[in-house]
Amino acid sequence: MLSKNKLKYIQSLHQKKYRQQQGAFLVEGAKSVQEVLRSGFEVELVVATDLFYKENAHLTDHQRTPVEIASVADLERAGTLESNNAALAVVRTKENRPLLAEPGEIALILDDVRDPGNLGTILRIADWYGIQKILCSETTADVYNPKVISASKGSFTRVNWWYGDIVSVLSQLTGTPEPRLAVYGAFLDGEDVHKLTASPAGGYLIMGNESNGIRPAVAQYVTKRITIPRYGEAESLNVGIATAVLLDNLRRGAS
The missing domain is CATH 3.30.1330.30 (Ribosomal protein L30/S12)
Known part of the structure; x- marks a missing residue:
């Protein structure tokens, strides 16, 4: 007892x-x-x-x-x-160590993803697609929240994360005339991800807030706006589902 x-x-x-x-x-x-x-x-x-x-x-x-x-x-x-x-x-808990994508690697950036269940699902999806690094804004849900850990179904043990000022990180990544790696962002008015030829050099995929999307301060660093084409009448997709669809297409497009 x-x-x-x-x-x-x-x-x-x-x-x-x-x-x-x-x-x-x-x-x-x-x-x-x-x-x-x-x-x-x-x-x-x-x-x-x-x-x-x-x-x-x-x-x-x-x-x-x-x-x-x-x-x-x-x-x-x-x-x-x-x-x-x-x-x-x-x-x-683990030390909050900075993370950056290496050449040929895809990393996730989460901008104000606040729902713990969504974050846990994204950890599980990242693990499925071999994504080992997630950079989180300071307002993204706490990865150590029991709901996040539960929803990840054990994937939290195989995915690394960092919390901090993602705007500062992005400004450093794109501070040269030619960005070292592509920075994809999920937008309703982006390029059809089904037609995208993803860079084999890797890069970052930014997913935004469940209601408001990617903040303008973050969006300015996106080098390729992408979207999931809609064929029906649904207003939007859950951010976890959208992450899975986009990662699947980025993986296939770079192969």
Whole structure:
């Protein structure tokens, strides 16, 4: 059974300010906890049912991770999921290190993507398409939000991110007469991505806010405006779905 102090500590990580203060975040559910135990993240504590521990002792024992055996009721009380019959982990956050795309690589830039579920989905999509770097504006949802981690389905362990002033980064990338790498931006009035011949040299794909799109301060650095052609009457696409469609076409167009 979890002590009151440990329960209070774990519950505090539901909130961003305490995640930042403690330098830790929550990972919940069997698959996600298994993924993080196999990753390069430092796991501070695992709270698990006896069955989960017995089936996964090789993972916790290998990393010498402290384990607390708890009931399903304790897990659900401590975590954020409505149903969790396996485990949760307290994991140390990583240093916020700058990221840039290398030649031949595609990186994502997220400009004010605020919905945690969308961000988690984008992490999963990035992982599917082999995108390992995501640059996030300071107003983009917190990647350590439990909803983001849950929606990523373990992909957070294979994708790197950085938060900061993306306008400053873009100004440095395009500060020469010829940009080193292409900067694609998603716009309603852009070039049909189905007809795009993507540069094999790689570049950046910018995705904007769910309601307002890419901010003008960011849009000025886009070298190629692209769009997904509409054949029906829907007003818009979810930013996660749009990211998947655009990445798929960029991957095919550069092959």
